[in-house]
Amino acid sequence: MDGEIRGPGEVKRKIVIIGGGLAGIAAAMRVAESGHIPHLLETRRKLGGRATSFDDPRSGTTLDNCQHVLMGCCTNLLDLYQQLGVLESIAWHEELHWLRPDGGIDSLRPDPLPAPLHQARSFLKMKLLDRSQKKQVRRAMWRMIRMGFAGRIEWEGRTFRAFLEDQGQSDHVIELFWDTIIISACNLSSSKVAAVHGLQVFQEAFLPGRFAGIMGIPDVPLRDLYDPATRIIEDAGGSIELGCSVRSIGFDGRRVCSVVTANEAISTSAVISTVPPDRLEKILPDRLHESDARTRNLSRFSTSPILGVHLQFSGAVTDLPHLILAGRPVHWMFNKGIDSEGRQHLHAVISEAEDWMELTEEQIVERVLAELSRAMPGMSDHELLSARSVKEKRATFAATAEIESHRPSAAPSVIGPQGGDLEGLYLGGDWCDTGWPATMEGAVRSGYAAAAAATGGAGLVDDLRPGPLASMLGLR
Numbered sequence: 001m002d003g004e005i006r007g008p009g010e011v012k013r014k015i016v017i018i019g020g021g022l023a024g025i026a027a028a029m030r031v032a033e034s035g036h037i038p039h040l041l042e043t044r045r046k047l048g049g050r051a052t053s054f055d056d057p058r059s060g061t062t063l064d065n066c067q068h069v070l071m072g073c074c075t076n077l078l079d080l081y082q083q084l085g086v087l088e089s090i091a092w093h094e095e096l097h098w099l100r101p102d103g104g105i106d107s108l109r110p111d112p113l114p115a116p117l118h119q120a121r122s123f124l125k126m127k128l129l130d131r132s133q134k135k136q137v138r139r140a141m142w143r144m145i146r147m148g149f150a151g152r153i154e155w156e157g158r159t160f161r162a163f164l165e166d167q168g169q170s171d172h173v174i175e176l177f178w179d180t181i182i183i184s185a186c187n188l189s190s191s192k193v194a195a196v197h198g199l200q201v202f203q204e205a206f207l208p209g210r211f212a213g214i215m216g217i218p219d220v221p222l223r224d225l226y227d228p229a230t231r232i233i234e235d236a237g238g239s240i241e242l243g244c245s246v247r248s249i250g251f252d253g254r255r256v257c258s259v260v261t262a263n264e265a266i267s268t269s270a271v272i273s274t275v276p277p278d279r280l281e282k283i284l285p286d287r288l289h290e291s292d293a294r295t296r297n298l299s300r301f302s303t304s305p306i307l308g309v310h311l312q313f314s315g316a317v318t319d320l321p322h323l324i325l326a327g328r329p330v331h332w333m334f335n336k337g338i339d340s341e342g343r344q345h346l347h348a349v350i351s352e353a354e355d356w357m358e359l360t361e362e363q364i365v366e367r368v369l370a371e372l373s374r375a376m377p378g379m380s381d382h383e384l385l386s387a388r389s390v391k392e393k394r395a396t397f398a399a400t401a402e403i404e405s406h407r408p409s410a411a412p413s414v415i416g417p418q419g420g421d422l423e424g425l426y427l428g429g430d431w432c433d434t435g436w437p438a439t440m441e442g443a444v445r446s447g448y449a450a451a452a453a454a455t456g457g458a459g460l461v462d463d464l465r466p467g468p469l470a471s472m473l474g475l476r
């Protein structure tokens with residue numbers, strides 16, 4: 001079979017999608033919507049890739065590999081959740097609770113003032129920074145508004161820290177305010193992350209409007225969000241094969257002709273690969289990956305780790321929904337709720353966790369408890385029933401200033417020394433040129449873009465528009 005199924009008056013192409021993370025699921029949903037036939041192959045026995053869950057025998061519960069947070073500005077991810085019918089499983093939080101180094105808690109919340117002023121009053125009340133430090137932050141925010149989205153171009157190839165220093169931000173303000181947000185959002189500190197992404201976080205989430213910056217947290221295990229995908233894809237005549245690892249992509253000259261797994265060679269003229277760069281390098285023939293401008297630089301991608309720590313206590317330790325630990329080595333605490341026997345589940349997250357990777361679980365738990373007890377002195381009243389740390393050494397690609405220009409586009413170019421890129425090969429994955437750092441939104445964008453390139457069908461959905469005052473001031 002040549003991978004194409006012909007019906008009366010129509011050509012439905014079979015499109016093989018490699019990888020069942022968010023990029024692969026998004027691509028498969030769009031291929032199905034376009035009337036073509038998605039055939040998704042995933043190594044693991046579940047969907048979700050890096051944003052998924054596992055059964056934990058220690059606590060007897062289903063745990064997410066790590067808390068995954070989204071924001072109102074993640075329009076493509078929200079579109080995917082809507083297509084899957086799981087939007088109601090996202091709990092929205094308008095108020096963000098910051099733990100100060102002195103142990104006090106500040107709350108940042110929007111009010112009815114129009115964007116970009118909607119958080120200004122609350123920010124001014126925060127005791128995290130003194131008056132002159134807040135003035136520094138206001139100056140940088142104002143610059144971001146006035147330069148607009150288009151002004152980011154000027155900062156290409158430089159770090160976000162270079163931008164902050166240019167705006168006169170002190171080390172203390174960078175550490176306590178800017179890095180507290182950026183390390184969690186981009187999994188890299190401001191001294192490493194590309195300025196374009198640092199600017200993007202504030203220009204697209206914090207400044208444009210109330211909904212853009214609202215925080216969404218799934219209130220079911222992550223893997224449950226993807227259950228409806230199987231039926232939708234099967235209804236479109238497609239299929240999802242779990243536990244199926246792709247060994248190589250086959251080419252006839254420079255055109256895709258098959259996908260080879262342990263069991264078979266599947267004929268196809270179109271492949272959407274959504275696997276990370278190191279995996280893609282392995283499944284492409286050596287003789288070809290250098291000849292495609294999109295895959296020539298795969299080995300340049302580096303990664304940044306994240307550590308998630310699940311803690312189960314015998315009783316209620318806190319009633320706060322979450323805590324941002326400003327300027328501390330543990331970055332977030334999420335309250336995952338109290339079960340029917342009164343046991344509370346807390347989840348701590350450490351981003352850019354390089355320094356934690358060699359520690360034992362015992363050492364990790366000890367450090368995390370020491371950090372959290374500063375915020376929750378009552379913690380020692382309850383027994384720690386179980387602890388589980390999940391090290392994700394290759395959690396995300398490192399969105400540095402240097403890598404930006406090497407992030408590949410979805411579609412093969414028809415121009416190039418060898419007659420263009422590899423024909424029929426479309427690329428997705430959070431590391432592609434989505435304009436976003438490594439996030440679920442970036443992954444979905446990449447999947448939508450790859451499906452649109454392969455089918456000519458629908459692609460990305462619109463971004464949120466900044467409010468009228470923010471637009472008038474120059475944000476967009």
Ligand SMILES: Cc1cc2nc3c(=O)[nH]c(=O)nc-3n(C[C@H](O)[C@H](O)[C@H](O)COP(=O)(O)OP(=O)(O)OC[C@H]3O[C@@H](n4cnc5c(N)ncnc54)[C@H](O)[C@@H]3O)c2cc1C
Nearest residue numbers: 019021022023043049050066068069246429430439440443
């Ligand atoms: C600990 C952690 C915390 C995070 N927190 C957040 C957060 O709060 N908010 C946020 O937006 N993002 C977060 N992210 C990032 C987010 O999870 C990723 O950006 C996103 O899930 C990437 O999706 P993807 O589809 O591009 O890649 P992946 O999820 O890596 O999917 C690729 C899939 O391909 C499969 N595969 C690989 N090789 C093959 C092969 N040869 N054959 C078949 N299948 C193959 C893999 O098994 C995998 O399922 C976090 C990531 C981690 C690890």
